[in-house]
Amino acid sequence: MSSTIPGAPSKLTPIYTPRHPSAEESPSTQSLIAALNLQPHIEGGYFAEIDRNPLVIPNPFLPQENEGDAGDDDDAVRNASTSIYYLLSRGAPQGCFHRNKGRTVHTVIEGRGRYVLIHADEEGEKKRVESFVVGRDFERGEKSVWVVEGGKFKGSYLIGGERLLVSETVVPGFEYADHDFLTRDGLERLVKEEQVEELEWLVRRS
Numbered sequence: 001m002s003s004t005i006p007g008a009p010s011k012l013t014p015i016y017t018p019r020h021p022s023a024e025e026s027p028s029t030q031s032l033i034a035a036l037n038l039q040p041h042i043e044g045g046y047f048a049e050i051d052r053n054p055l056v057i058p059n060p061f062l063p064q065e066n067e068g069d070a071g072d073d074d075d076a077v078r079n080a081s082t083s084i085y086y087l088l089s090r091g092a093p094q095g096c097f098h099r100n101k102g103r104t105v106h107t108v109i110e111g112r113g114r115y116v117l118i119h120a121d122e123e124g125e126k127k128r129v130e131s132f133v134v135g136r137d138f139e140r141g142e143k144s145v146w147v148v149e150g151g152k153f154k155g156s157y158l159i160g161g162e163r164l165l166v167s168e169t170v171v172p173g174f175e176y177a178d179h180d181f182l183t184r185d186g187l188e189r190l191v192k193e194e195q196v197e198e199l200e201w202l203v204r205r206s
Contacts, residue, residue, distance in 0.1 A: 004194045005116065007131040012116065012198055015159050016093035025091045029163055036085050043181075043204070044095040046087040050167070055080040057172060061101045078102075079173030088113055088164040094157035096204035097182035101150045102170045108134050108144045111164035113156055116202060118182070118190055121151030127190045129199075133159065134166070153182045153190075155202035 001011040025033065032038075038046035056077045088095065088111075099120065112135035119128040135142035148154050158164050181204045188196050 003131075004192065004198050005129050005131045008114075012114070012131065014094060014157060014201060016090050016157075025089055026162060029089050029091070032163070032165070033087070036087075038085060038087055040092070041086070041095070043098050044088070045092045046089070047084045049082060049084050051081070051083040051169075052173060053080040053082065060172065061178060075177060078175065078178075081169055081171045082173035083167060083169040084174075085109075086166050086168050088156065088158045090158065090162065094202065095155060097153045097155040097187070097199075097202050098204075099151065099153045099180055099182065100148075100170060100174065101178040102172050102174065103150050104148045104154075105169045105171070106134070106146050106148070107167045108136060109165040109167060111135065111158070111162070112137075112142070112160050113164035114159050115146070116155045116199065117148060118153040118187075118199075120153055120190055121149070126192055129191055129195055134164070155199070157202070 003009065003011045005012055024030070033046060036048050038048045041047040057080050059076055059078050061078075062076070086095075097116075097118065112133065114131060114133050117130045119130065122128055132146070133140075133142045134144065134146065136144055138144070156164075182190075183206075184200060184203050187200060187203055191199065
């Protein structure tokens with residue numbers, strides 16, 4: 001069946017069914033999770049923060065009229081950048097649609113997956129949707145490095161093999177105050193009806 005999403009050769013469907021969080025991963029994935037000290041991520045998958053830049057900068061996301069009133073509030077500043085490992089596995093195979101205010105630079109370490117972007121920051125009532133495969137098969141057009149600018153919703157899922165491991169660097173550094181999830185209602189507002197039907201499984205269940 002054809003896809004309604006540009007860049008996808010066929011309808012987007014989950015390759016693996018998410019298992020209960022207590023379900024065991026394969027021995028090699030368990031070993032990797034332990035070696036990298038990965039923890040379950042609220043977006044899906046696993047993560048570990050590996051760097052938080054000690055350089056502190058003014059929070060660029062504060063409304064301009066509030067910049068001088070922030071005082072010692074932690075929200076007044078951000079680390080210049082943060083970096084994490086992010087893992088999708090057969091037991092935790094998808095990352096639900098979410099959005100950061102900062103830009104995120106991704107780099108594949110191992111594995112293959114598919115990313116779906118909803119360009120919510122662009123003009124127009126219905127937003128552009130984009131999909132691409134990440135991995136190391138460059139001749140087939142897979143991306144090993146890609147950037148997601150702030151304001152865009154991002155979802156991802158494993159499409160083959162044992163796992164997908166990437167690094168992510170967020171600029172300025174990640175804080176949960178700068179992050180939100182896409183809801184089903186939000187998806188309906190942003191994309192066409194036929195795209196809602198194809199993408200709703202990537203929306204986080206509350």
